[in-house]
Amino acid sequence: MERILVINPGSTSTKIAVFDGRKEIFKTTIRHPAEEIGKYEKIIDQYEFRKDLIIKSLEENNIKIDSLSAVVGRGGLLHPIPSGTYKVTDIMIEDLKKGVMGDHASNLGGIIAKAIADLLNIPAFIVDPVVVDEMDDVARFSGIPDIKRISIFHALNQKAVARRAAKKLNKRYEDINLIVVHMGGGISVGAHKRGRVVDVNNALNGEGPFTPERSVRRFTRVAGG
Amino acid sequence: MWQAVELALSGKYSKEEMKKRITGKGGIVAYLGTNNMIDVENMVNEGNKEVERVYKAMIYQIAKEIGADAAALNGEVDAIVLTGGLAYDKQLVDKIKNKVSFIATVLVYPGEDEMQALRDGVVRVLNNEERVKTY
Known part of the structure; x- marks a missing residue:
């Protein structure tokens, strides 16, 4: 049975979950108070800090990290790509770190996933980021x-x-x-x-129907928008 | 959109304020001062006509957008799928259904589970149901 670690970084928290196949065996939300993450100039600089908290949380809950077989992170603001599951590569990491389409918490997903996966020599993935582009x-x-x-x-x-x-x-x-x-x-x-x-x-x-607050997520900057 | 240009160049708003008027502070919250749809629905049910006008307008616009996509798909639509937090709102869902069910059957999957969606992406690849992609 494959054991998958899922990492979903938000602006003030990191959600993580562990699945054996499709069965959830652990789930938690690690909160990041403003005084802890406020000292980082850019969101991307928080990756090591958040990575360490994730590993600590798994250990505290008796999930041995060497039992993992894959890690997946929320996809970030990459260049437009077709839908799918992508292996996190060095080129992708570079774009996430540079923030080619903006500095956003979701950029941390792939970076942290790869950092943990590399420790264990297992694959890291992202799935269907907001920049999925299959438009005619x-x-x-x-x-x-x-x-x-x-x-x-x-x-x-x-x-x-x-x-x-x-x-x-x-x-x-x-x-x-x-x-x-x-x-x-x-x-x-x-x-x-x-x-x-x-x-x-x-x-x-601002395209499309008006909504409760007409926003998707708060991106700091979106190229070409 | 001329009106938006006039508003943007009126000198009353900074660039950031103007953007906020479009996304973040636009829509329901701009008309009613709340983005909480449970409150909005309660006010509608209590007979608040002003709130009802705005609520109906949002539903109207959602239905129009669905209609636009039906045209984009040449009318060949197997199903319409409603999802996200607002899909828990049965009244809202029923009102949208009333307007668009002539296009196709409407399926409702309320909420969103990003953790499961991420997991499933990996499971599909590990099970060789789908090929992993390279960026």
């Missing part, structure tokens, strides 16, 4: 040549429920068309065409 060319036009529509949305949850829906319909996700509506503080509506999100409103940019 026709959807990229805004009518103003210097404003290009971009794909940035709740990709992780949209993809997860789309697969659930496909299963329910007894079809492959890649064989059907779905409209997925993620409704939280921000709302993203994605057109899933045979497994690809060919169009989606950019809620971060």
Whole structure:
């Protein structure tokens, strides 16, 4: 049975969970008070600090880190990429550290995952970051040549429920068309065409329906937005 | 959008303030002073007509966006899937259903579980159901 460590860093906490296959055996939220993380100039500088807390938390809960077989982190603000599970590579780490699309807590996911995985010689992954881009060319036009529509949305949850829906319909996700509506503080509506999100409103940019507060997540900066 | 340009250049708002008016402090919270949809729904149920107007407008806009995607997909839609925290709100879900069920069947998966979604991505790769990608 594969044992998977899941790391999901937020702005003021890090959620972690351990699964044996699909079965959850441990879950906790490590809180980061402002006085602890406030001393770091950039979010990315917190990675070592958060990594050590994760290892400590696992040890305290009698989960031997050498029992892990893979580590997965929340994907960050990378360059646009198609949906999927990505191995964390040095090139990816470089982009996450540089903050090519902005400094954001989710950038820590891949970095911490790889740091822990490297200690154990096991693989590190990220899955469906918000920068998933499978948009059709026709959807990229805004009518103003210097404003290009971009794909940035709740990709992780949209993809997860789309697969659930496909299963329910007894079809492959890649064989059907779905409209997925993620409704939280921000709302993203994605057109899933045979497994690809060919169009989606950019809620971060104010596109689409108005919402409770019309925001996806607070990014400090988004290139090309 | 001309109105947005006028507002942005009126000198009344800084760039950051103007952005906040669009995302973060825009939408329901701008009209009603709360982003708590449970409060909003309670006010609607208590017969607050002003709140109801805004609530209905949000639902109308969500339905329109779904309609736009139906056109993007040439009307070939196997299902509409509602998810996220607001999908727990049965009234909201029913009202959206009323407007869009002519397009396709509506499935509801409330909330979001990022931890499980991340896990599943790895399980699919480890089980060879899906090929791992390289950035």
